[in-house]
Amino acid sequence: MSLCRRRRDPIADTIYTLSPFKRICVILFGAVSIHLTIGTYHTFGNMLPYMASYMRNFTDPSVRIEHMMWIPTFQGCFPFAMVIGGLTSSTFSPRVSAFIGCALVTSSVALSAYAIQHSFAMFFIVYGLLFGLGSGIAYVTAVSTAINWAPDKIGVVSGIVAAGFGLSSSIFAPIQTWIVNPMNLPATKDGYFVQPELLHRVxxxxxxxxxxxxxxxxxxxxVVCDPPFRKSRSNESIANDVDDDEEDDDYERPVFDNDEDTTIQLSPNEMLKSPTFYCLFAALFCCSFYANMFYNLYKTYGESFIEDDMFMAMAFSIASVANAIARIGWGYLTDRTSFQIALSTATCLASVFLLTMPMTRELGKGAFLFWLTGTFVCMGATHALFITATVKCFGNRHKANNYGYLILSTTASGILLAAISQFYLKTIGYTYLFIITSIFPFFAFIIISCIQWTPQGKLVT
Structure with a gap:
């Protein structure tokens, strides 16, 4: 929250006059809508064959699907941007911070229409770095603002906002396929499209x-705004003696009902000295590795034995709906039980699905859809749970910056994934890639099973 003086926000005042349920619905509408747009980060796997095919045919013949894997890795630079988002939100306001992030995202997508026609490097910068920077700023601003309106329901609120991020794929993946491939033209066995009428639509x-x-x-x-300042009961007598102009000056930062009850408020510097942070960092590294691998390569794997591009889009849409619902479910489970129980369940199931995924090559479309959906349900736990753990372990006050540092682990895992994809995917093939990847969520399970022995770990067990 901002510690600097702010003007009163008439929109925030208006929203606060609503009933608690209506006001959180309004705030969630804004946060979820933003997450629906930036959540198209997860449609990269659906667009990957289109983009790689276009560039191979018209921009750079040396470009391969494996090379394109570096783009989502640097779209994943949004952890750095989350720190920036926390600073811009506290320096200006959540609305200004979210506007900066949204403007960067939309501009990067618009400029990509030009960049993809000229060079891989330009496309990499525009659709990778610029998109990632905007996504991170908008992501952390939207979710932290929503939490500020319901600080006693962190798991459910963060789960609902994260559901918007996940639901985005179910909406936009079919749209992308309908725009680029309305005739449902098949890809080659290598995952590339060669039909000119399709490629010219990219x-x-x-x-x-x-x-x-x-x-x-x-x-x-x-409607992206923080709740208005409310004086505590101990200040009510003072407030009665203050005139309206002076009361306006008291809008320094929102005060929430549970501010006085929160005993742990670690700054980023203090958090970085805690072993609990490094347990969460390592667990998120493992979870984000398997999730990013599956998000980005599910389609190229599926199209190696399924010659139906529209089926792939609809399967992804169904799985994304399940992912969105699961994010709310995982958040609810965390509030009712604990972060440790919820994440342990999700990571164990993910290991099983990934280990057995190669079986779908023999079992066909129906099995592929089932395994795809099951894995997406498990992946829904990652975004819904780790921001909840960050708040519970390190406090609400610095949650944007703290979560930004924690989610740097996703950038590290993305770099590892891109390197493996570029240099080893063709050699080891998808079967061994899935077997190797299944180890990562199991490692996350082991790490989280031991977190109670760290200083703040007992708060999430």
Missing amino acids: PSLFTKLALIYGCMQAIALI
């Missing part, structure tokens, strides 16, 4: 998506 896809994002974000930004 650049315009980015322009159309940017227009959709811009409209959604413009509406959502109206």
